Amino acid sequence: MSAPSLVANSETKIASIPVPPLLGASLAELTMWVQSQGQPAYRGKQLHDWIYHQGARSLADISVFSKQWRSQIADIPIGRSxxxxxxxxxxxxxxxxxxxxxxxxxxxxxxxxxxxxxxxxxxxxxxxxxxxxxxxxxxxxxxxxxxxxxxxxxxxxxxxxxxxxxxxxxxxxxxxxxxxxxxxxxxxxxxxxxxxxxxxxxxxxxxxxxxxxxxxxxxxxxxxxxxxxxxxxxxxxxxxxxxxxxxxxxxxxxxxxxxxxxxxxxxxxxxxxxxxxxxxxxxxxxxxxxxxxxxxxxxxxxxxxxxxxxxxxxxxxxxxxxxxxxxxxxxxxxxxxxxxxxxxxxxxxxxxxxxxxxxxxxxxx
The missing domain is CATH 3.20.20.70 (Aldolase class I)
Structure with a gap:
């Protein structure tokens, strides 16, 4: 059986909460993840930007997050080598x-x-x-x-x-x-x-x-x-x-x-x-x-x-x-x-x- 189409996925797949490592998750999935952690939805866009465009290697590196939340999630892996x-x-x-x-x-x-x-x-x-x-x-x-x-x-x-x-x-x-x-x-x-x-x-x-x-x-x-x-x-x-x-x-x-x-x-x-x-x-x-x-x-x-x-x-x-x-x-x-x-x-x-x-x-x- 062939793998499902990426085109179809991008249009119809319902976002799910990703299981860490977080690298590879979409904006919608990261947004759902931050909300599952009790954070506002806009944190998802910030997380997406820091992972994919600013090269964050650890959630503790993301300075736009509060120190308290960073300390709580510091051990959750992004997925970097x-x-x-x-x-x-x-x-x-x-x-x-x-x-x-x-x-x-x-x-x-x-x-x-x-x-x-x-x-x-x-x-x-x-x-x-x-x-x-x-x-x-x-x-x-x-x-x-x-x-x-x-x-x-x-x-x-x-x-x-x-x-x-x-x-x-x-x-x-x-x-x-x-x-x-x-x-x-x-x-x-x-x-x-x-x-x-x-x-x-x-x-x-x-x-x-x-x-x-x-x-x-x-x-x-x-x-x-x-x-x-x-x-x-x-x-x-x-x-x-x-x-x-x-x-x-x-x-x-x-x-x-x-x-x-x-x-x-x-x-x-x-x-x-x-x-x-x-x-x-x-x-x-x-x-x-x-x-x-x-x-x-x-x-x-x-x-x-x-x-x-x-x-x-x-x-x-x-x-x-x-x-x-x-x-x-x-x-x-x-x-x-x-x-x-x-x-x-x-x-x-x-x-x-x-x-x-x-x-x-x-x-x-």
């Missing part, structure tokens, strides 16, 4: 390890874009993107991925996903403009909490749905379910191979979901949403980056309303995969263009800070 480690790359990318209340560690990355990348300066910040995680670890076990090598612990709750965005926003002292669900974990295996986080990030934090991208390896029937939400969120499918045998080599979980079935479901999602799908393809030297692979990929995507992101691999110590040469990357790109496939080469940011997913957590946990 603790900074475990912070690493800054020369290009301005910041990688965070956040410790959750149960001691688990999760990664998030703040990726600034400046008008002059050679001279990063807060005054020239054009865009601030947050790469968020949706699980502690990942069960998909992709062979080239550092997170997959660390195994799977648990899903993240809605407030733990939203907290990552607020952490980056507070650290940069800049409004977040874009969010990519491309950190640790498979978002479509944590559908309900991810949908709840998207709703709150849109309606409470104020980030437009068109500025959100969700990346998935592809879970049978879940792409369709996500499409049926009729969101304006970009869907990015991690393909990484142009045929089933090679895809199973790189993504062991793909053995239960043939690439033909995956693409059929993606085509159905395009029909449902009217939005194109992005396909992500990590280029691994000598593995999936040959000219014949590019030609096969082009044939696979012919007639598809899509865009391909080529991602030159960022090596990790656990495996021997390497990044292709610049010439090999250019040849692959040119072949796709010759077949009229829209394509962009995207290089990883923050490499000097171990900001590739899973790397920092493995070294600093």
């Amino acid at each position: 603790t900074l475990h480690y912070r690493s800054v790359a020369p290009d301005g990318t910041v990688k965070y390890l956040l410790q959750l209340t149960d001691g688990q560690i999760v990664e998030t990355v703040g990726i600034p874009t400046y008008t002059n990348p050679r001279f990063p300066d807060p005054e020239s910040l054009e865009r601030l993107t947050v790469c968020v995680s949706t699980q502690v670890g990942c069960p998909m076990a992709c062979d080239f991925c550092a997170t997959g090598k660390g195994g799977f612990k648990r899903n993240l709750a809605r407030h733990e996903i939203i907290d990552q965005v607020l952490t980056v926003q507070s650290d940069f002292q800049q409004r977040v403009s874009n969010i990519v669900f491309m950190g640790m974990g498979e978002p479509l295996l944590n559908m309900n909490h991810v949908l709840g986080a998207i709703k709150s990030l849109n309606q409470d934090v104020g980030i437009g749905q068109r500025n959100l991208t969700l990346s998935t390896v592809g879970i049978r029937d879940r792409i369709r379910q996500f499409a049926e939400e009729k969101l304006q969120v970009t869907l990015a499918v991690s393909l990484h191979a142009p045929n089933q045998p090679l895809r199973e080599q790189l993504i062991p979980s793909a053995h239960s979901y043939p690439i033909e079935d995956l693409l059929a479901e993606c085509r159905e999602a395009v029909e449902i949403t009217g939005r194109r799908i992005t396909f992500e393809y990590v280029l691994l030297a000598g593995v999936n980056d040959l000219p014949e692979h590019a030609t096969e990929l082009a044939g696979l995507l012919r007639g598809f309303q899509t865009h391909v992101n080529l991602i030159p691999y960022n090596p990790i110590s656990e495996v021997d995969y390497q990044r292709p040469s610049g010439d090999r990357i250019q040849t692959f790109t040119n072949i796709l263009k010759q077949h009229h496939i829209a394509v962009t080469v995207r290089y990883s940011r923050g490499l000097a800070a171990d900001a590739a997913c899973g790397q920092l957590r493995a070294s600093k946990k």
Whole structure:
């Protein structure tokens, strides 16, 4: 059964009193909560503003509340994490390890874009993107991925996903403009909490749905379910191979979901949403980056309303995969263009800070 529509929820759902942690609750729900505590309704708007826009980490921090009430509610959690480690790359990318209340560690990355990348300066910040995680670890076990090598612990709750965005926003002292669900974990295996986080990030934090991208390896029937939400969120499918045998080599979980079935479901999602799908393809030297692979990929995507992101691999110590040469990357790109496939080469940011997913957590946990 598919998750209920966020659109329908926003119009028809009756607000309920949230159970702490409070992060992720709507204005109406927070208003009901303050009233349940014997406070006037206007305190709900104040609480909403302090949680989502002023970065309050504790109810005791909210100075517009009376000291007496703050002392009474000081132990009620908002739902914020603790900074475990912070690493800054020369290009301005910041990688965070956040410790959750149960001691688990999760990664998030703040990726600034400046008008002059050679001279990063807060005054020239054009865009601030947050790469968020949706699980502690990942069960998909992709062979080239550092997170997959660390195994799977648990899903993240809605407030733990939203907290990552607020952490980056507070650290940069800049409004977040874009969010990519491309950190640790498979978002479509944590559908309900991810949908709840998207709703709150849109309606409470104020980030437009068109500025959100969700990346998935592809879970049978879940792409369709996500499409049926009729969101304006970009869907990015991690393909990484142009045929089933090679895809199973790189993504062991793909053995239960043939690439033909995956693409059929993606085509159905395009029909449902009217939005194109992005396909992500990590280029691994000598593995999936040959000219014949590019030609096969082009044939696979012919007639598809899509865009391909080529991602030159960022090596990790656990495996021997390497990044292709610049010439090999250019040849692959040119072949796709010759077949009229829209394509962009995207290089990883923050490499000097171990900001590739899973790397920092493995070294600093």
